[in-house]
Amino acid sequence: MSPELDTLRSALLQLEEEMRNSPTRYASLLSAVHPSQLESAKNLLNYLILRKTDIQELQESLHEEGLSSLASCESHVYRQIQVTLSRLGEEVRPLDPCSMEFGSKKIQKNSERLFGLHHAEWPSSVMVTFDRSFFDEKKYVEKLLQNGMGVARINCAHDDPNTWTQMVREIQRACKKTGLSCAIHFDLAGPKIRTVLLQKGRESGKAEIKVGGRVWLSDSAKGFTQKEVVVSPNEPGLIQSLKVGERIYFDDGLIRARVERITKKGAALKIERISSKKPFLKNEKGINFPDSVLAISSLTDFDRKCLPLVIKLADTVGFSFVRTPEDLADLRSEMLKLTATPPPVILKIETRDAVVQLPGLLLESMKEPCFGVMIARGDLAVEIGFERLVEVQEEISWICEAGHVPVIWATQVLENLHKSGIASRAEITDAGRAAMAECVMINKGEHTLEVLKTLKDIAKRSRALKVKNRLIFRPLRIAESFLENN
Template sequence: MNPELLEIKNQLTELEAEMQEVSKKYKDLLGRVDPSQQESAKNLLHYLILRKTPIQELQAQLHRFGLSSLASCESHTLHQIQVTLERLGLDFSASSAVTMEFGSQKIKASSEHLFGSHLQEWPTSVMVTFDKSFLREKDLVRSLLKNGMGVARINCAHDEELIWLQMIKEIRKESRKSGIPCKIHLDLAGPKIRTVLLKKGKESGRVEIDKGEKFWLSDSGEGFSDKDVVVSPNEKGVVEALNVGERVFIDDGLILTRVLKKNKRGALLTVERNSAKKNRLKEEKGINFPDSELKVPALTDFDRACLPFAVEYADTVGFSFVKSPEDLIMLRTEMRKLSDEIPPVILKIETHEAVVNLPELLLEGMKEEFFGVMIARGDLAVEIGFERLVEIQEEISWLCEAAHVPVIWATQVLENLHKFGVASRAEITDAGRAAMAECILINKGNHTLEVLKTLKDIAKRSRALKKKNRLVFRPLKIAEHFFEKIAQHGFS
């Protein structure tokens, strides 16, 4: 055999052997997942093994010999390696049952359970964020259904139960009349870490802050004068968790500050960049702490109060700012106090911790037959850095495909079109990528029907051209971190 082919064969054989040990080595871990998720959990571990291994040169060698470069093997990793080895003369009479067809069917079945069957002319499901104004517009809900809406999203951060129930009743009424099914997705609000002005700017709700200026982050306005700029993060425990030198982002990352010092009153921040309109810092703007380990619980008291409504009416529940498997355990435990039958959870990946812990979150999710993942790109971009968003959103997609978990692509999909009636060139390209997900989330805007029509056209064209590029698999830090953590602490 050609020496280079022999080297390829040896490397693939080593990978195949390591993957074959998964069932034995991680027996306890696999024993905790739902029986319907066994093969998917194994495939996720196979893929993590592949992605912790430097195989760039191996991929190049495989490609030179016209063999599979393993670039599209997420849903069937071990099987793809075995098929490639068969081409090199090895025989696998008991090859992996997780084939490409198995993975595709598993994701499809899970998607239909979570998001329903999308309209025939749509290649993907669409989730539309509802607003109480929809209730005042005659025939709008029916038009949304006819134009592709398969899931209606209700955000618990806005309005109240009475309004939510009115929305649900209207959706179900129009669904029955039209014969078009529609799922109800209820998004838990999660921690509301938002700006509250306590001193200067309190009356107007805004204050000018230029680059180089300083202001305080504090839980109270005590000890400050009315001329001081004092911002409350609106959540206890945030300020005390900060350390000098850590970054604090405000207003979707438009304002970058850094902790200069701390004392009993709070944390003094210095403004390193302010790209907000007129250099203003406004109330009710989100705050992100990418460098800090906050002790704020993912499931708030307000979320707990919403759970009875969610368990009764929701088809799926969105879990905001989930960070660890323990968070998911807590949510499911609280829902089970209300009912034995609980809605599937959609994990919103929007923090650095959630990205790092994604394999463990997926394995915890697999303890139930159905769950999904939302790539919430708004807060995620601020948390990990805008320049890393492209690679991280792809990594999340790969890992979810390896676990056969449906993905919702969220945040700013055709946002300019939605708000102003005209799409930018960049967001058209982004919408094409969104169409590769199992579901696309559309936020609120004034041109929802136009967005649906444009998105359908883009999605059909993108799916018709869908051919995965030959990817180069550098080792994933997520995979390395997972196996290091397992080796040191086991899987709790």
């Protein structure tokens, strides 16, 4: 064997040994997962082992020698290492049972459990966000089903229990009429961190601001003048979690501020950037705290009140703003108080904490037979920075594939087409990537049927050309951080 091949063999044997020993090293983690999730949990841990270090040179050398470069091995990583070693004359037995076929079938089975069988001629499932306006046109829900809707999303942050129940009944009626199936997905509202103007702009619902100006975060208007911009974050106890220097974003990241000082009255913020055409801070706009550790619960009192009805009606439950494995354990505990067989949970990854904690969240979720992940790119982009969204959404996708976890690609899919009837070039490309996920979610808009028709065409073309070309693996901080702490 040439020196080059011997070097490759040694590097692969080192990885093989670490993966072979991982079930013993992580025995406590593996003992907690559901028996049906054991192989998936092992593969997830082995993938984190592969991705914690820089193997780019190893991959390039393997490729040059005509061997597997380990790209696209997410669903069967240890098996791929073993097979590659066998090509180098190393006898590695027994072969890991988690093969490429095993991983593919596991993801498909989990997807069908969550989303049902996707419609004919559709390569993936489609989740449509429901709106009251769907009831205005007769047979509109039937048309949605006939054009590919396989999952109906009901957002508990909007409307009320009576409306949610009406929506479910209409979906069931349309399913019976068309003979088509549709899963029901309920998103829990989560913490409603929204702007509430307390002084200036309170009556009109908007306050003019300027770069370099000051905005206050406070739970009360007491101590402020009518000329000051004072905003309540609508969540008690949140302001006490802030520290000087931390960034705060308003209105989907259009306004950036930074904490200047903390006083008894509240937190003084300096406006650093205004990206909207009109310099106004408005009521009911989202607030993001990417640098802060917030002392608020991901599962709110409102969520707990909604759970009895949600569990009764839902096929899957979306956990909004989940951040830690403890959050998930809290939700599971609440659901088990209501039923012995709660619906599967969809983890909505929309915070920086959730990205960092993703491996732990997946392993905690694996205590149940089935679950999924939604890449909620709206808040996530604000939390991690828009420039990092491309790499982070891919990292989430890879790690989920390693755990055989179905992924929902969400937020602003064909958004321009949905709102205006005309798609931009960039969002067509984005929709092509979205079609690689097990499910695609579309938001509310006036052109839902047109979006479904366009998405179907894009999905068919994209899937036909699907080639996962990831030749080089730089280290993933997510993997390194998890393994360092476990």
